[in-house]
Amino acid sequence: MSNVKEIIGLMDSPTEADKTLINKAYDFAQKAHDGHTRYSGEPSFNHLAATAVELARLGMGPKTIAAGLLHDTIEDVNIAPETIEKEFGKEILFLIDGVTKLGKLRYHGAERHRESLRKLLVATSKDVRVLIIKLADRLHNMRTLQFVPEEKRKRIALETIEIYAAIAHRLGMGMMRRELEDLAFEYAYPKEYKEVRALLTERTAQTMVHLEKMSRALKKELAKVGLTRFRTDHRVKGLYSLWRKLQRKDNDINKIYDIAALRIIVPSVEDCYRVLGMVHNLWRPLPNKIKDYIAFHKPNGYRSLHTTVFTGDGGIVEVQIRTEDMHNEAEIGIASHIFYKEGKRGDVKQSSFYWIRNLLPRFPQGGAAADTGGSRYKITKVPEWIEQLGSNQEDGDDYESSLRADFFSERVFVFTPKGDVVDLPVDSSPIDFAYAIHSDIGDHMAGAKVNGKMVTLDTKLHNGDIVEILTKKNSKPTRKWLESAKTTLARRHIRNALAR
Numbered sequence: 354m355s356n357v358k359e360i361i362g363l364m365d366s367p368t369e370a371d372k373t374l375i376n377k378a379y380d381f382a383q384k385a386h387d388g389h390t391r392y393s394g395e396p397s398f399n400h401l402a403a404t405a406v407e408l409a410r411l412g413m414g415p416k417t418i419a420a421g422l423l424h425d426t427i428e429d430v431n432i433a434p435e436t437i438e439k440e441f442g443k444e445i446l447f448l449i450d451g452v453t454k455l456g457k458l459r460y461h462g463a464e465r466h467r468e469s470l471r472k473l474l475v476a477t478s479k480d481v482r483v484l485i486i487k488l489a490d491r492l493h494n495m496r497t498l499q500f501v502p503e504e505k506r507k508r509i510a511l512e513t514i515e516i517y518a519a520i521a522h523r524l525g526m527g528m529m530r531r532e533l534e535d536l537a538f539e540y541a542y543p544k545e546y547k548e549v550r551a552l553l554t555e556r557t558a559q560t561m562v563h564l565e566k567m568s569r570a571l572k573k574e575l576a577k578v579g580l581t582r583f584r585t586d587h588r589v590k591g592l593y594s595l596w597r598k599l600q601r602k603d604n605d606i607n608k609i610y611d612i613a614a615l616r617i618i619v620p621s622v623e624d625c626y627r628v629l630g631m632v633h634n635l636w637r638p639l640p641n642k643i644k645d646y647i648a649f650h651k652p653n654g655y656r657s658l659h660t661t662v663f664t665g666d667g668g669i670v671e672v673q674i675r676t677e678d679m680h681n682e683a684e685i686g687i688a689s690h691i692f693y694k695e696g697k698r699g700d701v702k703q704s705s706f707y708w709i710r711n712l713l714p715r716f717p718q719g720g721a722a723a724d725t726g727g728s729r730y731k732i733t734k735v736p737e738w739i740e741q742l743g744s745n746q747e748d749g750d751d752y753e754s755s756l757r758a759d760f761f762s763e764r765v766f767v768f769t770p771k772g773d774v775v776d777l778p779v780d781s782s783p784i785d786f787a788y789a790i791h792s793d794i795g796d797h798m799a800g801a802k803v804n805g806k807m808v809t810l811d812t813k814l815h816n817g818d819i820v821e822i823l824t825k826k827n828s829k830p831t832r833k834w835l836e837s838a839k840t841t842l843a844r845r846h847i848r849n850a851l852a853r
């Protein structure tokens with residue numbers, strides 16, 4: 354089990370105050386969850402400590418880590434939000450609250466709702482730190498999925514792939530994405546998992562021999578020109594991503610050249626290009642396989658040089674060349690842009706993309722919460738690739754469309770009691786919801802419940818609301834409904850009904 358020393362040890366130069374905060378949150382969570390256990394039989398608190406360790410590893414600051422420790426206190430052990438606020442302040446409560454709300458969203462596997470659910474998650478989060486806590490939380494849940502009752506595993510695994518790994522990918526968090534996908538794969542597609550694992554095991558042994566040889570040859574060559582400050586490592590392709598690629602390549606593993614890749618990490622961008630030249634001098638590259646993701650990075654921010662070469666002894670291997678910074682960014686993505694520093698928010702660029710602005714921490718400088726001293730988090734710049742998430746670019750992966758800013762500022766996502774997502778324009782009412790479900794339901798609406806409570810029909814719906822429509826055979830639309838109906842669909846039906 355992780356202890357508080359491990360968490361603090363992973364933090365980047367924490368102050369005394371930071372350590373005090375982490376210790377306090379640790380003790381508070383331990384006490385709050387005392388006597389509670391998980392499916393595995395281990396204390397619930399282990400899950401909180403593991404989540405905090407993951408956040409510290411990602412380089413998150415003390416408030417996010419503290420919120421990670423406390424993220425289940427409101428939902429699971431009924432600690433009052435007021436207590437959290439009194440003990441830990443508004444900002445930490447805000448983060449926990451966000452995570453708790455996300456926990457209520459359920460994935461039901463309907464294809465048409467996937468995209469909405471991902472957007473809803475991002476919209477509901479408000480602050481990218483909430484999403485990162487949720488990802489760390491999910492990661493530990495996936496690591497312990499074998500203890501969860503069997504009938505639940507598949508749903509959770511599919512949700513992890515379709516929703517959480519997809520979001521991690523979009524946020525550039527390559528390591529998180531890979532781990533979530535590979536943990537989920539086994540439970541989501543057991544048969545395919547076994548096949549691909551067998552295939553990969555067979556292939557990996559072969560490829561590793563090539564990689565070792567190449568790595569040695571390259572080191573010698575680089576030393577000749579005085580390049581000694583570099584390191585190499587290999588990465589084996591994730592099982593899930595290999596499976597997806599196999600599907601695109603007629604299930605022929607011989608058409609996949611990046612099962613294993615040699616990575617070369619060098620000090621500067623200039624070195625990247627130098628090393629690429631040397632690699633091509635040593636081994637003949639495959640045509641059309643040279644990718645300069647430094648000059649033209651992927652939409653999620655990924656940067657690297659890629660090339661695929663013949664190893665000379667029958668092998669074909671992908672080589673990836675990058676700097677330490679690029680490597681770090683590729684592994685932890687957006688987390689690498691959230692700095693824990695004393696600082697003001699003045700230099701957060703005004704982006705034209707509302708949605709990512711909404712994901713930036715909202716608290717500094719006496720914003721929504723008067724947190725003593727303001728937040729010490731800042732995103733020093735909005736990286737270009739984040740801005741590009743707001744445009745319509747595709748990166749060829751299966752994330753159907755980008756997370757559009759204007760979209761969020763104009764839509765709300767609400768749920769049917771069964772958990773299906775319905776997206777409506779901002780300021781929509783239960784009337785709009787009813788017609789979005791079915792015109793018959795709209796035409797015979799007698800009342801509405803939002804989150805279990807009866808409401809008037811002109812109530813404005815908010816993100817994440819669960820809406821239930823009550824109908825009566827002899828109910829019908831009135832002129833007054835027109836004032837509360839936002840969608841053209843609802844208005845048209847109401848007018849038709851009035852005309853009858």
Ligand code: MN
Nearest residue numbers: 400424425490
């Ligand atoms: Mn949790």
